[in-house]
Amino acid sequence: MRTMAVIGTGLIGTSVALAVRGRGVAVYLSDRTGAAARTAAALGAGVVATPQEPVDLAVIAVPPSQVCAVLIEAQERGLARCYTDVASVKAVPERAALSRAPAPDRYIGGHPLAGRERSGPLAARAELFLDRNWVLTPSPLTSDETFDLALELVELCGAVPVVMRSQEHDAAVAVTSHVPHLMASLIAARLREGPPALSLVAGQGLRDATRIAGGDSRLWGDILRSNAPAVAGVLKDLHTDLSRLVPALDALAGSDGGDRDQGMRTLVDLLDRGISGLAGIPGTGRAASADGQRVRVGVPDRPGELARLLAAVTELGVVAEDAAVDGAAGGGSGLAARFTVPGPVAERLVTGLRADGWEAVREHDARLPLLQE
Amino acid sequence: MRTMAVIGTGLIGTSVALAVRGRGVAVYLSDRTGAAARTAAALGAGVVATPQEPVDLAVIAVPPSQVCAVLIEAQERGLARCYTDVASVKAVPERAALSRAPAPDRYIGGHPLAGRERSGPLAARAELFLDRNWVLTPSPLTSDETFDLALELVELCGAVPVVMRSQEHDAAVAVTSHVPHLMASLIAARLREGPPALSLVAGQGLRDATRIAGGDSRLWGDILRSNAPAVAGVLKDLHTDLSRLVPALDALAGSDGGDRDQGMRTLVDLLDRGISGLAGIPGTGRAASADGQRVRVGVPDRPGELARLLAAVTELGVVAEDAAVDGAAGGGSGLAARFTVPGPVAERLVTGLRADGWEAVREHDARLPLLQE
Numbered sequence: 001m002r003t004m005a006v007i008g009t010g011l012i013g014t015s016v017a018l019a020v021r022g023r024g025v026a027v028y029l030s031d032r033t034g035a036a037a038r039t040a041a042a043l044g045a046g047v048v049a050t051p052q053e054p055v056d057l058a059v060i061a062v063p064p065s066q067v068c069a070v071l072i073e074a075q076e077r078g079l080a081r082c083y084t085d086v087a088s089v090k091a092v093p094e095r096a097a098l099s100r101a102p103a104p105d106r107y108i109g110g111h112p113l114a115g116r117e118r119s120g121p122l123a124a125r126a127e128l129f130l131d132r133n134w135v136l137t138p139s140p141l142t143s144d145e146t147f148d149l150a151l152e153l154v155e156l157c158g159a160v161p162v163v164m165r166s167q168e169h170d171a172a173v174a175v176t177s178h179v180p181h182l183m184a185s186l187i188a189a190r191l192r193e194g195p196p197a198l199s200l201v202a203g204q205g206l207r208d209a210t211r212i213a214g215g216d217s218r219l220w221g222d223i224l225r226s227n228a229p230a231v232a233g234v235l236k237d238l239h240t241d242l243s244r245l246v247p248a249l250d251a252l253a254g255s256d257g258g259d260r261d262q263g264m265r266t267l268v269d270l271l272d273r274g275i276s277g278l279a280g281i282p283g284t285g286r287a288a289s290a291d292g293q294r295v296r297v298g299v300p301d302r303p304g305e306l307a308r309l310l311a312a313v314t315e316l317g318v319v320a321e322d323a324a325v326d327g328a329a330g331g332g333s334g335l336a337a338r339f340t341v342p343g344p345v346a347e348r349l350v351t352g353l354r355a356d357g358w359e360a361v362r363e364h365d366a367r368l369p370l371l372q373e
Numbered sequence: 374m375r376t377m378a379v380i381g382t383g384l385i386g387t388s389v390a391l392a393v394r395g396r397g398v399a400v401y402l403s404d405r406t407g408a409a410a411r412t413a414a415a416l417g418a419g420v421v422a423t424p425q426e427p428v429d430l431a432v433i434a435v436p437p438s439q440v441c442a443v444l445i446e447a448q449e450r451g452l453a454r455c456y457t458d459v460a461s462v463k464a465v466p467e468r469a470a471l472s473r474a475p476a477p478d479r480y481i482g483g484h485p486l487a488g489r490e491r492s493g494p495l496a497a498r499a500e501l502f503l504d505r506n507w508v509l510t511p512s513p514l515t516s517d518e519t520f521d522l523a524l525e526l527v528e529l530c531g532a533v534p535v536v537m538r539s540q541e542h543d544a545a546v547a548v549t550s551h552v553p554h555l556m557a558s559l560i561a562a563r564l565r566e567g568p569p570a571l572s573l574v575a576g577q578g579l580r581d582a583t584r585i586a587g588g589d590s591r592l593w594g595d596i597l598r599s600n601a602p603a604v605a606g607v608l609k610d611l612h613t614d615l616s617r618l619v620p621a622l623d624a625l626a627g628s629d630g631g632d633r634d635q636g637m638r639t640l641v642d643l644l645d646r647g648i649s650g651l652a653g654i655p656g657t658g659r660a661a662s663a664d665g666q667r668v669r670v671g672v673p674d675r676p677g678e679l680a681r682l683l684a685a686v687t688e689l690g691v692v693a694e695d696a697a698v699d700g701a702a703g704g705g706s707g708l709a710a711r712f713t714v715p716g717p718v719a720e721r722l723v724t725g726l727r728a729d730g731w732e733a734v735r736e737h738d739a740r741l742p743l744l745q746e
Contacts, residue, residue, distance in 0.1 A: 038708060039698040042672060042679035113576045122683070122698060122710075133573055162573050172570040175563055180582040183556050185647030186614050190548055190607065192650045197545040200506055200535050202654045203486045208581040209553045214651050217644035224640055225633075228625035234563065235622055239615050241559050246608050252601035260598075267597055271590035274558030277565045278587050281575045299415065306415035310495070325412040325495060335411060337495075 001025055001152050003055035005079055007070055008032075009040035011116060012086050013061030014124035017045035019157040022126050028055060040121040054078050057149045060085040063219055064226035068096030075102045082146040084110045084153065088173060089226040090137045090166035098139055108150045109137035109166055111173075112159055117214050127158070134159035137166040174230035177212075179238060181220060182231070184213035245270065293346040294363035297353060299325070299335040309337060309358065316352040318345055338363070374398055374525050376428035378452055380443055381405075382413035384489060385459050386434030387497035390418035392530040395499050401428060413494040427451050430522045433458040436592055437599035441469035448475045455519040457483045457526065461546060462599040463510045463539035471512055481523045482510035482539055484546075485532055490587050500531070507532035510539040547603035550585075552611060554593060555604070557586035618643065666719040667736035670726060672698070672708040682710060682731065689725040691718055711736070 002025060006017045009031040017027045017040060027046030031037040037048045058080035060070050064087040071083055071093075083106055085093055090109040097107045112134040116123050134154040138147050154161040164172075188210040191198055224231055244266065251263030299305050306325065324338045341349055346362050353360035375398060379390045382404040390400045390413060400419030404410040410421045431453035433443050437460040444456055444466070456479055458466060463482040470480045485507040489496050507527040511520055527534040537545075561583040564571055597604055617639070624636030672678050679698065697711045714722055719735050726733035 035699040035708065038674065039679060041676060042674065042698075042708060043683075044677055044680055111574075113574055115576070115578070120697065122679075132576075135574060164570055164573070168568065168570050169574065172568060172574045175567050176571055176575045176579045179563075180560050180579055182618065182643070183560060184582055185643050186611055186618070187553050187556060188648070188650035188654075189614070189643060189646035190552075190610065190650065191653040192646060194548050194653075195541065195545060197537055197541050198549055199653050199655055200537070201484075201486060201508060201542065201545045202549045203488070203505075205488070205585040206549045206553055207654055208584050209557055210647070210651060210654065211581050212578040213644075213647040215644075217641055217648060220644050221637060221641040224622070225625045225637060228622050228636075232619065232622035232626050235615070235619050237563065238559055239612075239619055241562070242608070242612050242615060245555065245559070246605065246612055249597070249601050249605035249608055252598045253605050263601075264594060264598060268590050268594040270555070270558050270562060271586075271588075271593050273562035273565060274583075274586040275561070275590060277561035277563065278583060280564040280567075280572050281561075281580055281583065282572055301411065301415065303414060304417055306412060306495075307417055310416075324493065325415075326408045335408065335415060 001056045001149060001156070003051060004028070004153075005030070005051060005055045005058040005074075006040075006046065006061060007058060007074065008061035009036045009045065009121050010061060011119045011121070011123045012112065012114075012128075013059065014040040014043065014045050014121040015114075015126065015128040016059050016061065016086065016112075016153075016157060018043065018124055018126035019129060020153070021046055023156045025156065026055075036121055040124070043121060043124065045121070045124070051079070055080045056082065057153060058083045059153065060087075063087065063222040064089040064092055065222050067093035068100060071097055071101050071107060075106070081106065082143075082149045083107045084136075084146075084150045086110055086112055087226075088177065088223055090135070090169045092226045094137060094139050094166045098141065104139065105141045105143045106146050108139070108142045108146050109169075110150055110153075111135040111137075111169065112154075112157070114159075117211065119216050119219070129154075129157040129159040132159050133162045135162045135164060135169050137164060137169055139166070170227050170230050174227055174234045178224055178227055178231045179234045181212050181215070182224070182235065183238070184210045188213040241270075293341060293343045295339045295341060295346050295349050295353075296361050296363055297337045297339070298359035299337050301334050306335065306337065309353075312353060312356050312358065313339065313349065316349060318349050318352075374429045374522060374529070376424060377401070377526075378403070378424060378428045378431040378447075379413075379419065379434060380431060380447065381434035382409045382418065382494050383434060384492045384494070384496045385485065385487075385501075386432065387413040387416065387418050387494040388487075388499065388501040389432050389434065389459065389485075389526075389530060391416065391497055391499035392502060393526070394419060396529045398529065399428075409494055413497070416494060416497065418494070418497070424452070428453045429455065430526060431456045432526065433460075436460065436595040437462040437465055438595050440466035441473060444470055444474050444480060448479070454479065455516075455522045456480045457509075457519075457523045459483055459485055460599075461550065461596055463508070463542045465599045467510060467512050467539045471514065477512065478514045478516045479519050481512070481515045481519050482542075483523055483526075484508040484510075484542065485527075485530070487532075490584065492589050492592070502527075502530040502532040505532050506535045508535045508537060508542050510537060510542055512539070543600050543603050547600055547607045551597055551600055551604045552607045554585050554588065555597070555608065556611070557583045561586040614643075666714060666716045668712045668714060668719050668722050668726075669734050669736055670710045670712070671732035672710050674707050679708065679710065682726075685726060685729050685731065686712065686722065689722060691722050691725075 005028045006013045028051045029037045029046045067085045098104045114128045114132040248263040248266035251259035350360045378401045379386045401424045402410045402419045440458045471477045487501045487505040621636040621639035624632035723733045
């Protein structure tokens with residue numbers, strides 16, 4: 001790919017432009033707001049100009065509901081050989097392109113899983129997509145050339161291509177992004193009506209849980225509207241879940257012992273299902289430790305020994321997902337510390353700790369002696 | 374304060390012990406799990422022993438429902454002169470203490486607003502409470518000496534004391550912590566039943582929104598049960614909000630134009646209320662920029678100039694909450710960049726940029742020339 005056009009120089013469009021510019025691609029920028037395109041250009045993302053001949057690929061970086069109109073307009077004036085977009089809803093643009101675009105075979109939907117709280121070109125970063133998934137949703141008509149150019153774009157941005165059907169994508173993001181956004185907004189909106197004490201007891205947990213609610217409301221309104229059927233479905237499921245949870249809390253607030261026990265079971269069951277659900281999110285500690293390995297280290301029962309061990313583990317560059325201490329096997333006076341670490345790290349940790357004089361074993365090594373006791 | 378007892382050496386208890394040990398206080402540790410107390414001692418948090426004479430202050434660091442039983446047991450054996458706890462629910466322990474403890478005047482409720490995803494003594498940090506709010510909830514009976522010792526504890530931990538009534542505290546944390554936790558659990562639980570594509574489109578937003586759901590389910594069950602009336606109230610409000618939102622999404626998924634418009638208004642109104650609710654959370658960008666000041670900088674319309682300005686701003690150690698670029702006033706060919714920064718920083722930013730040769734003004738300075746145009 002030698003030439004590219006970016007239509008819409010907000011956070012994502014400008015970041016794409018910066019990323020491919022860094023890999024030697026010539027980029028033509030445009031935005032319905034002239035200042036936004038000039039800002040992107042001033043950041044070094046490309047030039048604000050109309051290409052003299054069709055570029056290899058045009059990236060349409062506008063809200064979901066506008067993708068198709070922009071695609072039609074661009075294809076009619078022959079802006080590019082192939083086209084993709086970066087909107088976070090995929091079925092609506094695809095359906096519109098298939099029925100209305102002059103060359104639907106020259107379009108493939110795309111959605112890079114990357115973003116920031118801040119929006120606009122000034123928030124753009126060439127590294128925004130590094131190691132992030134970038135979903136591509138080829139339609140039955142999408143040409144091989146279009147698919148290949150989109151794959152090249154993903155590679156130029158340092159992202160990981162993931163291919164799925166547009167409907168599959170939309171059903172998934174309704175659960176992982178769109179409904180969580182609405183729940184965060186509902187929680188944040190409740191803060192407006194509360195007593196002044198609220199801000200005194202607001203901590204990091206609340207900040208994290210509501211952070212996504214800070215996104216631009218017009219853009220998010222557009223996103224949610226464009227995926228309304230899938231979002232409505234998940235929202236109804238959550239509404240049902242909540243309808244079951246309210247009586248459980250009511251029971252816990254009441255005085256009937258049996259009801260309270262039942263309420264507590266419902267509550268802890270939900271909390272446990274939540275914990276196991278987190279394992280499905282890549283990059284969370286629990287997901288990582290699912291295929292982790294346990295390392296056991298003997299700790300002399302003297303003040304400071306455990307602190308010394310934790311320092312040694314940190315020194316070796318190891319971040320333990322999970323650590324626990326209990327009495328050493330065999331009834332000795334020492335303690336045993338257990339660390340769960342990613343599989344490949346376990347060997348390094350054991351070797352490093354042994355070199356430091358610690359009694360460290362991988363848990364499966366330790367199994368036999370334990371069985372013999 | 375010279376001596377302290379910590380009952381319950383989990384994350385919070387051990388962190389309290391580490392913090393006050395660092396300030397020269399002698400700490401006696403205990404935990405119903407012997408290994409946990411020995412672990413805390415091995416970390417340098419104190420000694421596992423029964424004090425020979427009453428300590429100045431005992432810190433009860435156990436789940437909310439157990440605070441009162443532990444308080445009664447400790448007061449009966451004369452462990453300390455005064456007592457506090459660190460549970461995140463305050464009315465239940467206070468009510469129980471007032472009706473059942475041998476010396477309710479020697480108890481004051483406390484709740485440090487600090488925590489980590491990891492639990493247990495190994496996750497403890499002496500710095501955990503630094504600059505965090507620490508709520509104290511004196512009852513009508515709490516003695517001055519008890520209050521003073523609790524204030525000294527907060528100071529020793531480097532935290533900020535905040536005084537409120539226990540009911541006021543519980544109503545507030547129901548909104549800021551307990552209900553957000555349940556919503557995070559509901560969202561995370563939904564991930565278990567979804568298609569495999571879910572994990573491919575799960576990003577940082579979802580990780581943040583659900584992080585709190587990873588907390589220990591038995592501890593959280595206890596917390597939520599202990600604050601059930603307040604939690605049930607907020608949960609019902611959210612249920613009502615959701616009952617209004619579902620039809621809006623249904624309307625957006627339908628084909629009636631009027632219904633769609635109405636649904637969109639409901640949706641965007643919620644998103645906007647969420648954004649304004651975030652302003653009530655200290656430490657979020659939007660809260661900070663509420664009393665921020667705008668700085669305007671002229672940018673020559675040449676490639677790279679804006680990148681050079683952003684680098685200069687960063688070089689000055691300034692984090693702009695909000696930045697925007699538009700055409701310069703007066704119709705010139707340049708751009709104007711606007712940064713919103715906390716008030717005290719504005720002067721420093723302007724002076725620093727001018728020294729670097731930029732045309733920088735504080736926005737209120739800029740108002741007059743604009744009016745004259």
